[in-house]
Each structure stands twice: as structure tokens, then as C-alpha cells.
Amino acid sequence: MRDPVGSEIQRVIQLLARVPGLGPRSARRAALHLVKKREQLLEPLAAALQVVYERITTCTTCGNIDVTDPCCICLDPSRSPHILVVVQDVSDLWALERAAILKAPYHVLGGVLSAVDGVHPEHLNIPSLLQRLENSSITEVVLALNATVDGQTTAHYLASLLPPQLKITRLAHGVPVGGELDYLDEGTLTAAMQQRSLL
Amino acid sequence: MRDPVGSEIQRVIQLLARVPGLGPRSARRAALHLVKKREQLLEPLAAALQVVYERITTCTTCGNIDVTDPCCICLDPSRSPHILVVVQDVSDLWALERAAILKAPYHVLGGVLSAVDGVHPEHLNIPSLLQRLENSSITEVVLALNATVDGQTTAHYLASLLPPQLKITRLAHGVPVGGELDYLDEGTLTAAMQQRSLL
Numbered sequence: 001m002r003d004p005v006g007s008e009i010q011r012v013i014q015l016l017a018r019v020p021g022l023g024p025r026s027a028r029r030a031a032l033h034l035v036k037k038r039e040q041l042l043e044p045l046a047a048a049l050q051v052v053y054e055r056i057t058t059c060t061t062c063g064n065i066d067v068t069d070p071c072c073i074c075l076d077p078s079r080s081p082h083i084l085v086v087v088q089d090v091s092d093l094w095a096l097e098r099a100a101i102l103k104a105p106y107h108v109l110g111g112v113l114s115a116v117d118g119v120h121p122e123h124l125n126i127p128s129l130l131q132r133l134e135n136s137s138i139t140e141v142v143l144a145l146n147a148t149v150d151g152q153t154t155a156h157y158l159a160s161l162l163p164p165q166l167k168i169t170r171l172a173h174g175v176p177v178g179g180e181l182d183y184l185d186e187g188t189l190t191a192a193m194q195q196r197s198l199l
Numbered sequence: 200m201r202d203p204v205g206s207e208i209q210r211v212i213q214l215l216a217r218v219p220g221l222g223p224r225s226a227r228r229a230a231l232h233l234v235k236k237r238e239q240l241l242e243p244l245a246a247a248l249q250v251v252y253e254r255i256t257t258c259t260t261c262g263n264i265d266v267t268d269p270c271c272i273c274l275d276p277s278r279s280p281h282i283l284v285v286v287q288d289v290s291d292l293w294a295l296e297r298a299a300i301l302k303a304p305y306h307v308l309g310g311v312l313s314a315v316d317g318v319h320p321e322h323l324n325i326p327s328l329l330q331r332l333e334n335s336s337i338t339e340v341v342l343a344l345n346a347t348v349d350g351q352t353t354a355h356y357l358a359s360l361l362p363p364q365l366k367i368t369r370l371a372h373g374v375p376v377g378g379e380l381d382y383l384d385e386g387t388l389t390a391a392m393q394q395r396s397l398l
Contacts, residue, residue, distance in 0.1 A: 006265050008251050015244040020232050021225035022218075030218045032290050034248070035255055035264050037217075042252045045214040049233070049245035052207050056234055065234050066205050091231055 063108030063125050080104045085142045112154040140167040262307030262324050279303045284341045311353040339366040
């Protein structure tokens with residue numbers, strides 16, 4: 001006899017279980033919810049995934065994902081031609097875009113150096129970064145990498161490679177907005193105190 | 200200018216955020232993962248969802264979901280014609296099938312009575328249940344409903360409606376297998392003690 005759950009739904013469950021944030025149990029719940037919301041959710045999601053599958057591509061200039069190459073950020077003439085923001089991943093690019101603080105183009109490394117995970121310089125988009133900086137109008141490179149050991153190691157490695165005439169900056173350390181001192185680690189508190197500013 | 204995240208991915212993120220188990224933040228992570236696993240995950244998931252959307256239907260006999268109507272459980276000749284298991288939802292049917300303890304057909308109520316949520320008898324698949332029991336060979340109805348107030352209210356309500364010659368049973372209460380007494384509520388412990396059996 002066939003599996004009572006049905007091989008078609010079983011397949012959706014198996015695939016959903018591989019989506020980060022969902023496990024086998026929540027994938028079953030998600031699949032059932034999708035089937036119940038056939039017209040409002042299942043059909044639009046299937047169609048939207050198909051569109052993304054067919055059209056999405058990686059920008060050969062910056063490493064962002066978009067339906068065009070170069071991506072819409074690289075094509076945006078309103079962004080500063082003098083600053084380049086280096087990020088680890090597309091998710092970091094999205095986070096900075098949500099904050100909408102600096103109108104500048106990006107360069108997505110595609111990871112950070114990690115001896116544990118076996119990520120070496122040749123695995124990152126470093127050659128394309130160096131190429132972009134050659135004969136360009138860029139004067140400042142913001143290394144907007146995570147404040148982790150791997151992120152900071154990568155920042156120092158990159159700083160040693162970049163042309164010396166460039167201004168190389170990193171994000172400030174300090175108390176997160178809305179953060180309570182009681183819950184912060186000593187490294188953050190030390191940085192926040194050392195870089196204290198006039199009120 | 201266009202949204203830098205891209206309206207196509209934005210749409211996938213919005214739809215994924217409506218899947219139970221995923222929120223706005225994890226939907227972004229999931230969408231990014233899908234784009235990175237284009238061939239291994241994104242394409243198969245889009246295709247599998249499309250197949251389910253096109254082919255899945257609700258069994259008019261029992262309320263299960265399947266690609267055939269009657270569903271494969273209703274069509275299965277190896278299941279007992281004398282027992283019917285009443286469940287709240289398709290997910291409960293799947294759970295009992297995973298345990299594979301009783302080879303019997305099911306009846307999915309599609310919910311339980313709830314004054315708070317405004318679920319009344321007319322919202323549940325009760326008429327089709329009564330119709331199924333008429334002139335049938337069914338002698339026992341197992342009310343496999345959740346051990347919640349709403350589940351048990353529904354069980355008592357159903358028991359009052361069902362033909363009196365039927366044997367009506369419910370799932371046993373007791374200590375879950377692997378459960379520690381220390382963490383169990385008093386209701387469960389009382390039930391487990393009252394229904395204790397010889398070792």
C-alpha cells in the first residue's frame with residue numbers, strides 16, 4: 001500500500017525540513033498549513049519560488065543576488081562612488097540596506113576566513129575586490145564584518161592586502177541601541193567605555 | 200529605485216514568513232538558503248509545491264488530504280471495517296499512522312468545539328460522520344481527540360450523538376513513555392494511578 005501521508009506531500013515535507021528554521025516536525029506542520037491555504041499561500045509560494053529559481057542570479061561585480069547582473073545596487077547612480085562597503089554575506093547587505101544609513105555600493109565576500117571550517121582566502125571573493133579597487137574612484141573601504149574572531153581576522157587580513165592609500169574603516173563597537181549594560185559582555189563594555197563620547 | 204532586496208525574493212520572503220514556524224527574520228534566512236541551494240532545494244521545492252497544489256484534494260469520505268478521492272486509507276482493504284478512529288486534524292491522523300498501532304480508517308473532524316474560538320458543531324465534519332456510521336459494519340468508534348478541555352468536550356458531545364449500540368472508546372491517559380513523574384501534572388498522575396495495571 002502507498003504511504004498514507006502521500007508521496008507528494010511527503011516530498012514537500014522532506015524538502016521543507018531542509019529549510020533553515022524548520023525541522024521534520026515543523027515541516028509537517030508547515031506542509032499541512034500550505035495545503036489548507038491552497039489558494040492564498042501554496043499556489044503563490046510555488047509560483048514565487050519558480051520565478052526566483054528561473055530569474056535570480058549573482059551579480060558578477062559585487063556578489064549580491066538579484067534578477068539583473070549587474071545588480072540594482074551596482075546600477076544605482078545615487079550611491080557614492082568613493083565608498084565601498086565589504087560584507088560577509090548577502091544577509092548582511094540586506095541588514096545594512098534596512099538600516100539605510102550609507103548610500104554606497106557593496107562587495108560580498110561570500111564568507112569569512114575560518115581555520116575550523118576550512119575557509120581560506122581563495123574561497124572568498126577577494127580577487128574581484130582588489131580588481132574593483134584598481135583604477136577606481138574609491139577612497140574608503142568599510143569592512144562591515146561581524147564582530148567575531150573570524151570576522152575580525154578577515155578584516156585584518158583584508159586590511160593588509162588593500163592598497164595603502166585607501167582609508168580603511170570598521171563598524172564601531174559599543175552598547176546596542178536599547179541594550180542593557182547588565183546583559184553585555186566585558187569586551188563590549190570596555191569598547192563602549194574607551195570610545196565614550198560627549199553627551 | 201527598486202528595492203535592493205529585489206521584489207521577486209521579497210515576495211518569497213513575505214510568503215515564507217506566513218508559513219508556521221517561520222517569522223520575518225527566519226524567512227529571510229530561509230529565502231537566502233534556498234537561493235544558495237538553487238538546484239538542490241529551490242527548484243525541487245518549487246516543483247513539489249506545484250504538484251501538491253495541482254493534485255492534492257480532500258477525501259470526501261474521511262476528510263484526509265491525498266491526491267485521490269477516496270484517499271488511499273479509505274481505499275485500503277487491509278483496514279478493519281469494524282473500527283473507526285475519529286481525529287481532530289490531518290496532523291493527528293499522520294501521528295497515529297506513524298505509530299502504526301491500529302489498522303483502521305479515520306474520520307477527520309477538522310477541529311474541535313471551542314467557545315473561545317467560536318467553533319460550533321456545524322463547523323465540524325459531524326454530519327458526514329453520522330452518515331458513515333449508518334448502515335455500516337462499524338462497531339467501535341475511537342475518539343482519538345486531544346486530552347485538552349476542548350478535545351474532551353468534543354468527545355463527550357460526539358458520544359451523546361452517536362448511535363447507542365456502538366462501542367465508544369477514548370485514548371488512555373497516563374505517564375508518557377520516557378516521561379518522568381516529576382515533570383507531570385497532577386491530572387495525569389491521578390489518571391495513571393487510578394488506571395494502574397499489573398506488572
